[in-house]
Amino acid sequence: MQLNKLTLLNFKNISEATLEMSPKINCFLGDNGMGKSNLLDAIYVLSFCKSFSGVPDRMLMKLQCDCAMVKGEYLRRDAREEVVMGLSAGRRKSFKRGGKEYDRLSSHIGTFPLVMVAPNDVDLIRGAGEERRKWMDMVISQGDRRYLDMLIRYNSALEQRNKLLRDGVVDHNLYMAVEMVMDGAASYLHARRREWVEKLTVLFGRYYRIIAGEGRETVELRYEGSLDESPDGSMTALLDGARRHDEAVKHTSVGPHRDDIAMTLDDMPMRRTGSQGQCKTFTVALRMAQYEFLREASGVRPLLLLDDIFDKLDAGRVERIMSLVTSDDFGQIFITDTNRKHLDEIISRMGSSYRLWNVDDGVFTSDDVTL
């Protein structure tokens, strides 16, 4: 898949921009705060219908403006496609593919696959389990619609059970009804998560070794599923065992909403012992594995957005990442950096042609570089 042209109007600090993209490497170069990450965010919005930074839609409109637009013209499965997001103060967000408004935005997600590598990815390692669950759910559900349905079903039953506990309800039948729903959904989530983490750890380990250098460090991902703690592997038995405790604390203390992924480096927990560069390598390798997973699930090569990825990495790792992402396994890429010399040196060694934009206060000027 390829983004051929991006048009922006009043998107964050970018008043107006039309960018014709290179089919392979696109670099955005500029000082801090100039709008490089904002540009990547605009591309992200067209795939996920919301900002990467998590800010509400109204904050995507340029200050003092009451409307904004992001339009992407793509080539996807040999067909031209157009995706447009329109924002207007006080109105519902408009999101169109091929001129047609979506009924449900969730049906768009996954159609224009994209992977972003961002500075705050380190939260995947250092953050709470919720970060890892959100990530796992987001990636699995892009390749498996049923997973998303099951997740929604589980979460709504969980909410009902928590309400019963909060209200001090003692009617056993009411608990049985919601716990049956939780049981069915939980075993599906558990099986899919286990399968996914097992698959991902192989891809991830391979990318880690490529980036860190062969034989340097051993890394592993291990699924920590709550159902593994159940006497017979079922959610029902797990809930039975926790019932007294749950009634006392008035919420559900066990289940897939507490699952996690253990991340280790040389058998030590990554979140405690990883150096900054190792954490960065770890997250880049996680994103590469996610990329490969999505490519297989969707049958198209996702867009790859690399925001500030050279920070904290030694020269060898940077070079290995660049030769990886410029290979044919990866498609179109978008890279930001603050240092032109740095970027020129790295990419010139790759021998690929690329397009480079200078970003200055939301204004983009480009020069084509063919080596």
Ligand SMILES: Nc1ncnc2c1ncn2[C@@H]1O[C@H](COP(=O)(O)OP(=O)(O)OP(=O)(O)O)[C@@H](O)[C@H]1O
């Ligand atoms: N809605 C908005 N309207 C106007 N400006 C905005 C809006 N949202 C964010 N900005 C501005 O965009 C700028 C940040 O841009 P961005 O994050 O893209 O910088 P960057 O080029 O990636 O910098 P760095 O190298 O530090 O990562 C900030 O100055 C911020 O104030």
Ligand SMILES: [Mg+2]
């Ligand atoms: Mg930035």
